[in-house]
Amino acid sequence: MDLMPSLKGQRVLITGGLGFIGSNLVHKCLELGAEVTIYDCLDPRSGGNMYNVQGIKNSVGIILNDIRNFEGVCAAILNKDVLFNCAAYTSHPNSMKEPLIDIDVNCKGVINILEAARRFNPHIKIVQVGTTTQIGRMQFSPIDETHPEFPVDIYSANKSASEKYVLIYGSAYRMRTTVVRLANVFGPRSNIRSADFGFMNYFVGIGLRGKDLTVYGDGAQLRNINYVEDAIAALILASQADKSDGEVFFAVADKEYAVSEIAEAISRNIGGRVRYVEWPKDREMIEIGHAVISNKKTKAVLNWAPQTDLTAGLIKTKDYFAPCLGQYLG
Numbered sequence: 661m662d663l664m665p666s667l668k669g670q671r672v673l674i675t676g677g678l679g680f681i682g683s684n685l686v687h688k689c690l691e692l693g694a695e696v697t698i699y700d701c702l703d704p705r706s707g708g709n710m711y712n713v714q715g716i717k718n719s720v721g722i723i724l725n726d727i728r729n730f731e732g733v734c735a736a737i738l739n740k741d742v743l744f745n746c747a748a749y750t751s752h753p754n755s756m757k758e759p760l761i762d763i764d765v766n767c768k769g770v771i772n773i774l775e776a777a778r779r780f781n782p783h784i785k786i787v788q789v790g791t792t793t794q795i796g797r798m799q800f801s802p803i804d805e806t807h808p809e810f811p812v813d814i815y816s817a818n819k820s821a822s823e824k825y826v827l828i829y830g831s832a833y834r835m836r837t838t839v840v841r842l843a844n845v846f847g848p849r850s851n852i853r854s855a856d857f858g859f860m861n862y863f864v865g866i867g868l869r870g871k872d873l874t875v876y877g878d879g880a881q882l883r884n885i886n887y888v889e890d891a892i893a894a895l896i897l898a899s900q901a902d903k904s905d906g907e908v909f910f911a912v913a914d915k916e917y918a919v920s921e922i923a924e925a926i927s928r929n930i931g932g933r934v935r936y937v938e939w940p941k942d943r944e945m946i947e948i949g950h951a952v953i954s955n956k957k958t959k960a961v962l963n964w965a966p967q968t969d970l971t972a973g974l975i976k977t978k979d980y981f982a983p984c985l986g987q988y989l990g
């Protein structure tokens with residue numbers, strides 16, 4: 661992978677910048693020289709956390725507002741060069757319980773961003789964060805960017821729809837838009853409080869407290885993962901490459917792991933004991949089986965390569981959380 665590009669002189673807007681992925685992006689963009697503005701409503705159901713910008717609060721602009729507020733988005737988008745949209749209603753099970761909220765944030769919120777850009781800043785580069793769960797059940801292996809999408813939960817369906825909005829604005833209005841789909845991102849500043857936001861970071865939280873890591877079934881289903889620094893490197897590279905316009909990318913690690921392997925690795929490197937139990941009905945309903953995804957296109961087009969493997973990533977994650985656990989579990 662090339663060295664990360666300098667962002668000196670670039671004005672970057674990060675919606676959802678107080679959450680897990682957004683805040684790691686904020687730290688990195690600052691380090692690379694960008695002028696950064698965060699736009700986030702600190703949704704209490706999300707991973708949004710003021711502690712995520714501890715130490716850099718005075719170096720960034722923070723707008724506490726909702727992407728569903730069109731005027732707010734219009735004002736924030738003015739004079740920006742790049743927008744990373746990391747704001748989302750991010751829970752698969754909650755999207756089944758509250759589908760209308762999910763549509764509101766994940767579809768209407770994205771349209772607000774696109775309309776604001778089209779009307780007031782059509783030259784901005786927009787990087788939308790997508791999710792590999794848009795694919796649903798794997799029809800061929802490895803999954804690549806041509807794989808059909810049949811999502812099995814409302815969140816994934818709405819993320820799929822919003823990705824299409826982003827691409828439509830790119831093609832219809834010749835705007836510079838791109839999508840990077842992520843999978844099971846783990847690392848510092850993640851939402852380790854609740855199982856509702858993906859199993860991996862929740863397991864990290866359980867491991868940090870030395871409790872039982874509960875795996876449903878035999879945990880044999882394969883999952884793609886990515887350490888957060890690698891995920892945000894892909895987002896930044898996509899934001900700087902003209903050839904990413906109109907394209908979709910998968911940014912996942914080189915190797916996929918069984919859920920049981922991930923749990924065992926967390927137990928070994930962070931803490932906790934792995935316990936196997938029967939599938940709860942509501943989880944089994946939205947389970948997708950194996951997922952094996954290719955990152956070939958992302959490597960070729962963006963000159964990106966994951967740098968941190970599972971063990972190294974878990975050790976870095978433990979080192980980050982150990983002194984500030986109360987800020988994330990309180």
Ligand SMILES: NC(=O)c1ccc[n+]([C@@H]2O[C@H](COP(=O)([O-])OP(=O)(O)OC[C@H]3O[C@@H](n4cnc5c(N)ncnc54)[C@H](O)[C@@H]3O)[C@@H](O)[C@H]2O)c1
Nearest residue numbers: 676678679680681701702703706707708726727747748845
């Ligand atoms: N974490 C993962 O493993 C993963 C995997 C695939 C895709 N993604 C995608 O990455 C993006 C970021 O996810 P994350 O894991 O950082 O989640 P997160 O919950 O930690 O962060 C989401 C942020 O968005 C903010 N937000 C929510 N609704 C908002 C609204 N209406 N207006 C303004 N801000 C709002 C929240 O306050 C929070 O700070 C999402 O688009 C998600 O779909 C994440």
